[in-house]
Amino acid sequence: MRERYATTELDKIAGIAYLVRPGRIQIYNEKQSVEDAWAALIAVMGIVHRAHLFYWYPVAGTDRYAWAPSWAQMMEELVPPAEVGIMDMGRFEFDAATKSCKGYCNVFNDAFVLRLDSSVSDPVARGTSSCDDKVERRGKVVVTDKAGQAHEFGVIANHRKTISEAARYVLVLSNWFGFLAVGTKDGAGRFRKICVICVTGGETQHGAMEAICGREDVIFA
Known part of the structure; x- marks a missing residue:
């Protein structure tokens, strides 16, 4: 929609609604702010x-x-x-009463992310956006399986967000394609996303990670 012409940004959001299989179509409100309209669509889009x-x-x-x-x-x-x-990367429900999102996910609750504490890739990436399709930083994650054994996996970051090597993180693994959301849990136990990285090695490595992770309900901040 970024490259599409529309009279207003609200028209773009209304157009997207037909693509994301909402449970119901929101009433078009020309007085609504763009961010309010987008949040309303997020609340009703398909899981x-x-x-x-x-x-x-x-x-x-x-x-x-x-x-x-x-x-x-x-x-x-x-x-x-x-x-x-349209692969099933996960299924996230939205609770309108609490305005919270929840999914039953593949989770590593104690992980380290290494070699991604610099925003510069090799070769040096150009541009200033935090998200950049010219950025490819390679690192690795160290995760602990249910038996307490450590495992290492290669990862790629296509963005400039730095990830401290000194901190412990929670990782949420997609059902397909090896997407890893890096974050922490707040005082209420909600997962707060920091960024997303990708597992190298395709479905083979993704399957290896999925075999050793836990499964639990995750509430997202």
């Missing part, structure tokens, strides 16, 4: 599309949710293309 939004957008949201990008981010940031089709 698979909500998960796609979480894994596909590579950094944390800057408006009301960390797990989902703001409309401004969607329109302004350069986002690496994600050739994920």
